[in-house]
Amino acid sequence: MSEHNDTFFIGWSNDISAGLRRFLMRAAAFVVVGLCVVSALLALSITDPARSLFGANAAPDIPLDVTLRGVLSSEPYPFLLTVGDAARPAGHGVLLSGDGKHAAVIDRAALGGQVVEVKGLLLKRGALDMLVLSESPRVLQNIQPAAPAAPVPMGRWRVVGEICDGKCGAGIMSPGTGIAHKACASLCLIGGVPPVLVLTHPLEGRQFLMIADSQGRALDRGVLRFVGMRVAMEGEVERRGDVVLIKVDTGKLRRL
Amino acid sequence: MSSYKAVTWNRNKLIYDAVAIAAVVLYIQVYRHFGAMAGRDGIAPDDATLSMKAFGSCAFVLLSGILSIGPLARLDRRFLPLLYNRRHLGVLTCTVAAGHVASVLSWYFAYSDLPPLRALLVADTSVAQLAGFAFVILGVGAFVILLVLAATSHDFWLAFLGPRVWKAIHMAVYGAYALVFGHIAFGALQDARSPALAIMCALSAATLVVLHLLAGRKGAVEDGQFAPTAATTPWVVACDIGEIREGRGFVVKLPDGEPVAIFRHEGRLSAVSNLCAHQNGPLGEGRLVDGCITCPWHGFQYRLEDGCSPPPFTERISTYRLMLDGGRVLLDPRPNPPGTRVSAVVIPQAHQTPVNETSAP
Structure with a gap:
């Protein structure tokens, strides 16, 4: 090893110069500390996409x-x-x-x-x-149902929000909205979990709407490509109890 | 260095891997610790979400680091030790990415009637739209590449496929990086309200581009000039004797682009292929250790006189004939079969003055 240059590194040899060893120790410390700092900064930046919607x-x-x-x-x-x-x-x-x-x-x-x-x-x-x-x-056999209350028409609304499944949106997952959650929400909707429209800005005190097709039926799978992102829609709105339902033509949904 | 052997551990590899694993474990723990603290919105992500974000971001950072090592080592040889065990870092990155995949599969793609792997492929297929693009597919593509690279990282595959094919396959790591970048850009970045992730991605891409440009510029100089044809066929003019420093290599490009390294050792000149038989490492940037050319990447060695690795190793590289024309070194561009003995050319006394080592870069 007489020709072994001071900074020349040979992996299989344990003969490393003091200068190179110092450099590598500093590099290792930089990598470890740097990764921790990056990790902390990224972790602290996590926010719930729906944090302002409720x-x-x-x-x-x-x-x-x-x-x-x-x-x-x-x-x-x-x-x-x-x-x-x-x-x-x-x-x-x-x-x-x-x-x-x-x-x-x-x-x-x-x-x-x-x-x-x-x-x-x-x-x-x-x-x-x-x-x-x-x-x-x-x-409950001993309680007779009252005559079903007729839906209360609320007119035609144009709204903006995110379609998600009502289960993750209600907090079973955190976050349960957003594009990263899109596939999960899609699987929930495919499985039959009711979808909701989480409004970008509350409207008449409503944070979410139940959403159906223009005939008032459950949405079909065509809606899946709009899940998890901001969409604009327009439709007739009616109130059932304190739940508000919007009936939309899914062919006219518009991504924003 | 035979055609197949298990991992030959040594102290350097153990330290390298220990530091890398410790850094990853710390990254994950730090992420989970700070991520679990409720932010200003008062909503902490659930454990599964934290895990997938921690593993995913860690894999991206590691991938960025892996792609930085090559150009860094080119720009400053003190980073060459990071190159030495880079494949272990690749396997570790794939393992971390597998942690991300497992977290996602067991949360977002679980609990439905579809098996998670099938759900992964069918739940979101929105590839015809830019907004809401099916970013999961990009991640799947990147992970498949990382799996292939990790699976073929062992020297068995290197020997089986040959360095050129093996390297070509492993260049796909750049494709994996691009896919991961798209995966983040169309996924997590769309939901991010803080600029931290966007800044990290931009810094990663910018750093890689700048490092590769700088290394490319330096490499264009160090990879040698094309050797002009000499007056006598088939010789080419490689260099002047004085350009070759004692104990070092001088790289010259043949007319067909093949790089050749000419070494000067104890008053003699020898020429061999510049490409190491292991991973095509640049032998001309290596050193002579115990009379053998030593590759700067992984320390593979070759004898000057015949391009053979000293026993018990069996690697061989091509040798070339040299001739002196006054102070000029002429080289026969026709390679000898790997392992062919060629007599070294003795440098006449008049040209024996070595170049001052201290002037070396």
């Missing part, structure tokens, strides 16, 4: 196991309009879903319009309530 109640509530009573509506998606108790006013809308990325398992023909008792995990973010059913709804 007003003062931006953060999802801690999910709770609850039992609710109400009139089951089956179209365009299963949701419950509460009969009213100490915790909730009458006519409060709660969307329903099943476990995972699945729809609530409900015999819609038999239970639609019935007063039922439902149990499950309540996800809540702002005004958006989603109950993940832990068991099938039970019809």
Whole structure:
């Protein structure tokens, strides 16, 4: 090794000059410290894409196991309009879903319009309530359903917001909105979880709208390419209890 | 250096890997620690989201680092030790990327009726639109490339495929970087409200472009000039004797572009291919150690007289004939078969004055 140059490095040789060893130690320290700094800066920069969309109640509530009573509506998606108790006013809308990325398992023909008792995990973010059913709804035989309240027309609205699934949007995932979450939301919608439109700017006190096609039916898969991003849409709006539904022609959705 | 052997660990490799692994572990831990702190919006990401962001960003940073090592080593030889074990860094990057993939699969693509891998491919296929482009597909493409590169990183594949094909395949790492960049640009960057991620991406790309341009400019000089044809066929004029420093190589390009390294050792000149049989490393930038040409990349050695690695190793490179014409060195551009013995050319006493080593760059 007499010809071994001072800074020439031979990987298989343990003979490294003191100068090169010092340089490499500094380089190693720089890499380790530099990676930690980059990591901390990136981590501290994480924000929820929907943080401003749910007003003062931006953060999802801690999910709770609850039992609710109400009139089951089956179209365009299963949701419950509460009969009213100490915790909730009458006519409060709660969307329903099943476990995972699945729809609530409900015999819609038999239970639609019935007063039922439902149990499950309540996800809540702002005004958006989603109950993940832990068991099938039970019809309350001793309570006769009132005549179904007719939807209240609210006119034609032009709105901007993000289509996401009502379950992740309600906080089962954090963040449960945004483009990074697009595939997850798409799988939820494919599985039958009700979609919602999270409004970019609250409108008449609404942070989200339930969304259906122009005939008031559940959206088809054509909507998936608009999920997770800001879209503009226009449609007839109606109120069912305190839930507002917008009926849109999905062929006229516009990305912003 | 036989055609196949398991990883030959040594102290340098162990230290290299230990530092790299420690840096990755710290990166992930730091990310999870700070990421779990509620931001100004009061909403902390869930654990799965933190994991996928931590592993994903770490893989991107590592990939940026890997692509920086080559030009850095060209610009400053003190970075050559980072090149020595770069393949281990590549495997580590692939492992970190696998952590990102596993986090995503077990969260975003789980809990549905579709198997996660199938869901990964069918959940978002919006490739006909720029806004909301299916960025997941770009990430899948990058990960497949990283997997192929990691799987073929062992010297077995290098020997099996040959250095040229192996290097061509591994240049796909640039494609992986481009795909990862697109994956981030069409994905996480679209949701980011802070400029931190955008700044990191821009710095990464700008640094790589600048380093490669600087290294390319330096390389254009160091890779040697084309040798002009001599008066006598088939010889070409390689250089003047005085241009070759004792114990060093001088690189010259043959008319067909093939680089040849001429070494000066104890008053004699010998010429061999400039391309190491291992990974096409630039032998002319190496040193003579114990009388053998030593590659600056991984330390492979070749004897001056016949281009053979000393026993028990079996690598061989082409040798070339040399001739002196006064003070000029002439070279026969026809390569001898690898391992062919060629007598070294003795430098006449009149030209023995070596170039001052201290003037070396």
